[in-house]
Structures are given as structure tokens and as C-alpha cells.
Amino acid sequence: MSELILDNIDNNYVSVIPAAEHSTAAVEESHEHLKYTVETENLAVSFFGREAISDINIKYRSNTITAIIGPSGCGKSTFLRALNFMHDLTPGAIVSGTIKIHGKDISEYDMTDVRRRVGMVFQKPNPFPTMSIYENVVAGLTLHKRHKKSHLDETVEKSLMLAGLWEETKDRLKVSAMALSGGQQQRLCIARTLAINPEIILFDEPTSALDPMSTAKIEETLHILKKDYTIVIVTHNMQQASRVSDYTSFFFLGKLIEHSKTRTIFTSPKQKLTEEYVIGKFG
Amino acid sequence: MYYLLIFENTFTIIETEKKIIRSSKKFSDIVFENLTLLFAITIIVIVVFICFEMFKDSAISREKFGFGFITSEKWDSVKSDYGALTFVYGTVVSSIIALLIALPISIGVAVFLTELANSITKTTVSFLIEILAAIPSIIYGFWGIFVLAPFMRTSVQPALQSTLGFIPLFQGATAGFGLLTAGIILAIMITPIITSITRDVLKAIPVSQREAAYALGSTKWEAIKMALLNAKSGILGATILGLGRAVGETMAVTMVIGNKAQIKESLFEPAYSMASVIANEFAEASGGLHVSALIEVGLILFGVTFIINSLARILIYSFTRKAQAR
Numbered sequence: 001m002s003e004l005i006l007d008n009i010d011n012n013y014v015s016v017i018p019a020a021e022h023s024t025a026a027v028e029e030s031h032e033h034l035k036y037t038v039e040t041e042n043l044a045v046s047f048f049g050r051e052a053i054s055d056i057n058i059k060y061r062s063n064t065i066t067a068i069i070g071p072s073g074c075g076k077s078t079f080l081r082a083l084n085f086m087h088d089l090t091p092g093a094i095v096s097g098t099i100k101i102h103g104k105d106i107s108e109y110d111m112t113d114v115r116r117r118v119g120m121v122f123q124k125p126n127p128f129p130t131m132s133i134y135e136n137v138v139a140g141l142t143l144h145k146r147h148k149k150s151h152l153d154e155t156v157e158k159s160l161m162l163a164g165l166w167e168e169t170k171d172r173l174k175v176s177a178m179a180l181s182g183g184q185q186q187r188l189c190i191a192r193t194l195a196i197n198p199e200i201i202l203f204d205e206p207t208s209a210l211d212p213m214s215t216a217k218i219e220e221t222l223h224i225l226k227k228d229y230t231i232v233i234v235t236h237n238m239q240q241a242s243r244v245s246d247y248t249s250f251f252f253l254g255k256l257i258e259h260s261k262t263r264t265i266f267t268s269p270k271q272k273l274t275e276e277y278v279i280g281k282f283g
Numbered sequence: 284m285y286y287l288l289i290f291e292n293t294f295t296i297i298e299t300e301k302k303i304i305r306s307s308k309k310f311s312d313i314v315f316e317n318l319t320l321l322f323a324i325t326i327i328v329i330v331v332f333i334c335f336e337m338f339k340d341s342a343i344s345r346e347k348f349g350f351g352f353i354t355s356e357k358w359d360s361v362k363s364d365y366g367a368l369t370f371v372y373g374t375v376v377s378s379i380i381a382l383l384i385a386l387p388i389s390i391g392v393a394v395f396l397t398e399l400a401n402s403i404t405k406t407t408v409s410f411l412i413e414i415l416a417a418i419p420s421i422i423y424g425f426w427g428i429f430v431l432a433p434f435m436r437t438s439v440q441p442a443l444q445s446t447l448g449f450i451p452l453f454q455g456a457t458a459g460f461g462l463l464t465a466g467i468i469l470a471i472m473i474t475p476i477i478t479s480i481t482r483d484v485l486k487a488i489p490v491s492q493r494e495a496a497y498a499l500g501s502t503k504w505e506a507i508k509m510a511l512l513n514a515k516s517g518i519l520g521a522t523i524l525g526l527g528r529a530v531g532e533t534m535a536v537t538m539v540i541g542n543k544a545q546i547k548e549s550l551f552e553p554a555y556s557m558a559s560v561i562a563n564e565f566a567e568a569s570g571g572l573h574v575s576a577l578i579e580v581g582l583i584l585f586g587v588t589f590i591i592n593s594l595a596r597i598l599i600y601s602f603t604r605k606a607q608a609r
Contacts, residue, residue, distance in 0.1 A: 084498065086494065086497070086498070088497075089490075089493065089494065089497060112500045112501065112502055113500070114500075115497060115498055115499070115500040115501075116499070116500030119498065119499075120494075120498040122491060122494060122495070122498075124491055126489075126491040126492060126494070126495045127495075128492065128495065128496075128509065128512075128513065129492075129513065130512055130513055130515070130602075131512075139496075139499060139509075140499035140500060140501075143496075143499060143500075143501045143505045143508075143509070144500075144501075144505070189495070192495075192499065193498070193499070196499055196500060
């Protein structure tokens, strides 16, 4: 039976895996010396007393991309949002356990400081509608204090460059952000996050509302960002997980079932559940 | 379909034949459409009719005083010399005072209700605000006469005079009845409107916007600032609705403004508003000219309201246009 399943995997992912194989192989070696940027111990989140995720023990290395996969409602987003205090905004949400960022407990940081270190890009592009492209990119900076115009200009150019939006928008930075297409808006949101110079960027299904072209562009951006940031991406799309990530965590019913190198997860997962999900038996 | 042909400086429009495809309409739809159209036209007819009537009935006054009616401070029914400037002044200044007091309070309350309050406080405060809006203006007027005006005379006005007395606005006799008291009564009356609309506007901002602000590391205050920026056109609309009510408010203002046709620097001095003078004098107006003059005051009140609303429209339009495509 398991032989058969493995055969299936090979057939299904034959076009995807070879590309990922090179990158993960290289990553494995180069990452050994890197320290962990994010660590969680016994992390649990409950809403109004009902546990959504529990016993999450995971470690993320810097300069890697980790994909979080799992069926709807398995707690992927809940986990992601715990990492930058986003549950503070949800009524009835209680987060317990330990989260460490750079080895330091998250509760020792100032809350706003955590959110600045841990940037987040959401499922639906959410630029500020009353602001121009320029204003959107620097929104995170101008919120806190005044900055020199030269500094802002520089940040806008750098962030938009990194997010792959500079060429399309450099002539119309004063135009409203709403004039951009959905994919461009999402890249603008990425640029906005980059502008505050975080160390970790969380992506909550960043491409699920976008067309394939925009998706490809954002995946390209992810690869570039990996050089400087730790990236965690929640995705419904398993091809995307295998394309972009070095590591993959599989969540099911609020538990972390398996966390391993992406290639391992997709070719020879240790857990039967992972295997079944990856080949599309459920989910 | 039109083709535009351009031959060196001259152009011609050529119409070609085009078959237009229309869906056939059900009879009931046609009836429904025309019925709603009729209702819509009613609104236009009412506005035009009111305008026309006031214009017609103020003819005597308009012919006698001309444009000088708006610029004259005199209002003397014995000598039959009428001018509306004092009333325009009273209305505009009391409304501005009301807005200056009500706007910050309303925004504060709305922000508290949407962003900070727990559900019990939220329900209670919201309910009380609606109650406040439902109180008839004559009750506000009563309260103004018996509670607010004496309190203004004995406490607020002396206090203002001793601290800000160097400004002409806060000099002179502290009578209790006057522009400032009228402004405060109006402020209390328009706060519920501005608050509830601002609250709804803030509530309508999607959660994703809030999350975006928080994810950028903003504090609660910074996120609220962002929400307010987002909602500015809605808040402006709320303000204008409040202002509209303040400008037209009659009873409560009449009871506390002092009803004296004069323009004085001090806000403590009694004054008169357009709506008040019409209410006070219409019943015992002596002769055609007096009535005509009062109707012309009404016409000006209508005009002021119209101008305020138009300005608001233009402002909101420019805001939203900026937001959509700059």
C-alpha cells in the first residue's frame, strides 16, 4: 500500500520536486550554523475556552522559508497570528506557552516592538485606501515619528524594489493605492511590511486571492527576501509549499503533526497522516 | 454609434445605424419603476415649491430693501425698517460654537464605543445617546432656562472671564442668556447625531484595515488615528448633518439666546437667530411688510442651509475622489 502511495506522489509531484530538490539540498548544509529566530514551546491558543491549537513545539531558523500546510480549520493561521500578538485583537482569545524570538521570550519585548520585528502580510491585500502608494509604504514609519523626506524616499524605493513593484509604480507614487490591481496591492503590502525592517515576515495565504501571474511574482519575491529575513508562510496550495519553502510544517486538528525539510514532507513523510494529506486523500 | 472623422482642423460626426438590443420589460416592472420615479419627483417638487413660495411671498420686502436686507443690522417694526444681518450672525455663530464643542466630544465618544468599550458599557452608552437624540427641543429649552443659564451666569461665565477675559469674546456682563449658552445647548443637541454616525462609519472600517495598522507595530492610539483618517469623509458628513440641525434649531435656541437683535463682540451678550425671530414674531406680525421680511429671513435660512450642504457635498466628493484615483 505504502509503495503504491509513494508511486502516486512521484507521479503527482514529478514536475515540482526536482526544482525544490536543489534548493533544499543546498539549504540543508548552509543552514546548520544558523541560529533559531523563532521558537515555540507548548504553544496553545484557545478561543472562549475552546482550544484551537495546542502543544506546538517548533523552531525556525533564520534565512529560511517555512511553509505551514494543513486542511482548513487546522489552526495554521491561528498559529501564525500568535507569533506577532495578533490574537490581542480577537475577543476571547488566550495564548499560552512560550514564544521566543532570537532566544528571548516574547513577553519581554514591548508588544508594538514585537509587531515591528515580526511583520505580517495578510490573505486579502489591505492597503490603506485613503493613502497614496508612497504613503502606504511609509505608513509604518510615519505612524511612530517624523522622518526626513530623503530617508522616506529611500525607504520607498528600496521596499518597492524588493517587493518587485518599483518598475510599475515609480512614476505614479502619489496615486491612490486603490488604483493598483489585486496582485500589485499585495506586493504593496509586502513593501509596506519591509519598510519597517522586520526580521521575520509572516505570510497568511498571501496569494490565495491572486491570479497565477501575480502568485508567481510574489513567490519570486519570497525567494529574494529569504536572503535577509526569516519567512513563515501559510498556504493552501501544496505546490506552492513545495516550490517556495525549505521546511514544511503539517498541522492537523490543532496539532503539529510533522515538521521537516520540505522534500522529506513531500516524498517520505514519517507520519501516515502527512502522507495522506500530501497525496490529496483528504483536505 | 458615432465616428469622429478629423480632416485637418475640421471634424465631422457621422452617425451610422446601430441595432440596439433591449430586454423586454414586464408590466409590473414598468408600474414599479414609474411609481418610484413619481416618489422621487415629489421630493424635487416639494423643494422647488417651498423655494418658490418663499420667494414670492417675500416680494414686498425684497423690493423695498433689495440686497441691503442681508447687510443691514436694523430690525425695527415701528419704523418698518428691516434687515437680517443680526439673525444670520446669531445663527451662524451659535452653530459654530455648537460644532466646536460637539465635534471633539462626539468623535471621542464614537472612538470609545467602537474601539475601547466593553459590550455592557457599549450598549448602555449607545442607548443613552439615542435617548438624548429623542428628547424634544422644548425640554432642552426648559432645561436651558432653569438650569444651564443660571449655571452659566454664576459659574461658567465668571470663570471664563477671569481666565480668558483678555479676549473680547469673553468680556462684558455675564447675563446667562446669550450666544454662548445657545451654542452649548445646541452642542448637546447635535452630539447624538454626530456620535452615532461617526460610530457607524468607524464600525464599517473592515477588520483587515485595523489588522494592517497593528501589524505595522502601531499602538492602539496610532491604529485609531489611522481609522479616523480612513473615516474622515464619513465624519465630515456626520458633522454637516449636525450643523444642519444646529442651524435650523428653533425652540431651544429661542429660549436661551436672549432674543435681542444685535451684534456684539462678546459671546455672553444676548443675540437672535433666524429661526427664533420667525417663531417669535410671525404670529403678531404687523402688516404685509413685516410678514414679508420674516419670510425673507426664512428664505435666507434656507439659503444658508443649502450652502452648508453643498459645501459638504463638494468636500466629501473631493475626499472620495482623492481616495479612489488621484
